[in-house]
Amino acid sequence: MDFAAALTRDPQAAPYPTRCDATTAAAFAVVAVVLALTVDDGRRPDVPGWALLLAAHVPLAWRRKAPLPVLLAVVACVAPYHALDYMHLAPIPASMTALYTVASTGRPKRTLMVGLTVTCVTLTIQVVVNPHETVELLRVSGWVMAMLVFGASIRLYRQLVASVVERAEREGERKAAEERLRIARDLHDLLAHSITLIGVQASVAAHVLVADPDRLDREALVRALEGISETCRDARAEVRTTLDVLRAAPEGPLPDLAALPDLVRPSGADLTVRTGGAKVPAAVGAAAYRIVQESLTNAVRHGGPDPRVRVDVGLAEEVLTVRVTNSGAAAGGHVGGGGADGPRGSGYGIVGMRERARSVGGTLSAGPREGGGFEVTAALPLAVREVAV
Numbered sequence: 001m002d003f004a005a006a007l008t009r010d011p012q013a014a015p016y017p018t019r020c021d022a023t024t025a026a027a028f029a030v031v032a033v034v035l036a037l038t039v040d041d042g043r044r045p046d047v048p049g050w051a052l053l054l055a056a057h058v059p060l061a062w063r064r065k066a067p068l069p070v071l072l073a074v075v076a077c078v079a080p081y082h083a084l085d086y087m088h089l090a091p092i093p094a095s096m097t098a099l100y101t102v103a104s105t106g107r108p109k110r111t112l113m114v115g116l117t118v119t120c121v122t123l124t125i126q127v128v129v130n131p132h133e134t135v136e137l138l139r140v141s142g143w144v145m146a147m148l149v150f151g152a153s154i155r156l157y158r159q160l161v162a163s164v165v166e167r168a169e170r171e172g173e174r175k176a177a178e179e180r181l182r183i184a185r186d187l188h189d190l191l192a193h194s195i196t197l198i199g200v201q202a203s204v205a206a207h208v209l210v211a212d213p214d215r216l217d218r219e220a221l222v223r224a225l226e227g228i229s230e231t232c233r234d235a236r237a238e239v240r241t242t243l244d245v246l247r248a249a250p251e252g253p254l255p256d257l258a259a260l261p262d263l264v265r266p267s268g269a270d271l272t273v274r275t276g277g278a279k280v281p282a283a284v285g286a287a288a289y290r291i292v293q294e295s296l297t298n299a300v301r302h303g304g305p306d307p308r309v310r311v312d313v314g315l316a317e318e319v320l321t322v323r324v325t326n327s328g329a330a331a332g333g334h335v336g337g338g339g340a341d342g343p344r345g346s347g348y349g350i351v352g353m354r355e356r357a358r359s360v361g362g363t364l365s366a367g368p369r370e371g372g373g374f375e376v377t378a379a380l381p382l383a384v385r386e387v388a389v
Contacts, residue, residue: 017064025060028093032057036090045086052081057094063101071114074098075121082125096147103151104158115148182359185290185352193297194231197266200300201227227266256285257313260292267296269309278315284380287360288313288322291353295324295376319362320380327373353378 032053036045045053056077059070075098078091099118103111122140205224255263257273257280264271280288292311299309312323350366353376357364362380369375 018061021063022061024097025057025094028060028097029054029057031093032090036087039087039089041089042085042087045090049081049084049086052077052084053086053091056081056091060094060097063098064105067098067101067105068110068114071098071102071118075118079121079125082122092143096143099144099147100151100154103148104154106155108152111148111152115144119144185356188352193263193293196297196300197231198228201225201231201266231266255289256280256282257288258285259289260311260313263289263293264296264311267300267309269296269299269311271311272313274312274314275320276315278382280315280320281360281382283360284320284362284382287356287362287380288320288378290356291322291364291376291378292324294353294356295326299324299326299374315382318382320382322376322378322380324376325369325373326375327369327371350376 036049036053043049056074059073063070074094078095081091082088099114102114106114119141122144201224205221205228209221257275260271260273292313296309296311308327310323310325310327312321312325314321350364353366354364357378357380360380361383362378364376364378366376367374
């Protein structure tokens, strides 16, 4: 796992790069000394040879901070070392490391230029030292090319991983934005519904107080005020639940079909729920709840003084159907609110309900009924599908 992380990590972002590279340089220096003492492929290093060999490893401590200068410094030490025919294998690890670092951190054009330069220098030295060793020339050239290709491959692999991570982060941000938008819709629907009901109940209380002060209907006044208080408590509880979801620490689920009776009761609408005990996904239940809520809000707002509203929720062939009908006779009265399919109003009633249905892969239609009134019908599949936004 650590090796894979090292391959995918940006070399410049590694922790303590100088310390790690200095340790690596010291380890390669020890390996070079052992090779110089044990391998017989040239002259045994003398004082100048040891000085050049050890000096070639010092720049490796800064190989990630300055790859190209480090390579030039290594070549400046290794070239005379090989030209003097010292043990040729000893400085190879340091040389290949410097070459790999340039290839894995630089652009392709720079890598190609460096590769050609290093190959030319290496072949020139090899021709001077061993002019008749054709196989050795090919072997040295092959190692140089292989290290350049390996370094370039690692660089491309890191770029690929970085692009995948960036794409995943963007997708995560998009999903988070979609979720925030859904929560904003929840808050809009909730507050619009609650405020409308409070307004209606407050109007009833005001009417009771003003209509006939001498024959004050205290029971009706108490009922209206209690309705306002209950609506405020419910709205506060739902806002708290929705904000808990926004903080990713919910204390409870969003409203679903089980909460429909409490939603419908204050408006006096008739409610029928026929699901046969089937399990309805939370997202589908929340969408159905919000569609009914928005429909009731607009029925109270636009349905005239005595709207007759019916809510019917049923299940057929793995599709949850929601039908809200308003048979009120008010001119222009409708369940859906404003939007593209109705009179001017908030402008977001039907559009918001359609988006809510679409978020779970369903459809919604809204329009006037024959004989008067308005109807909203939604079909929400239980198998929630991913929908592009």
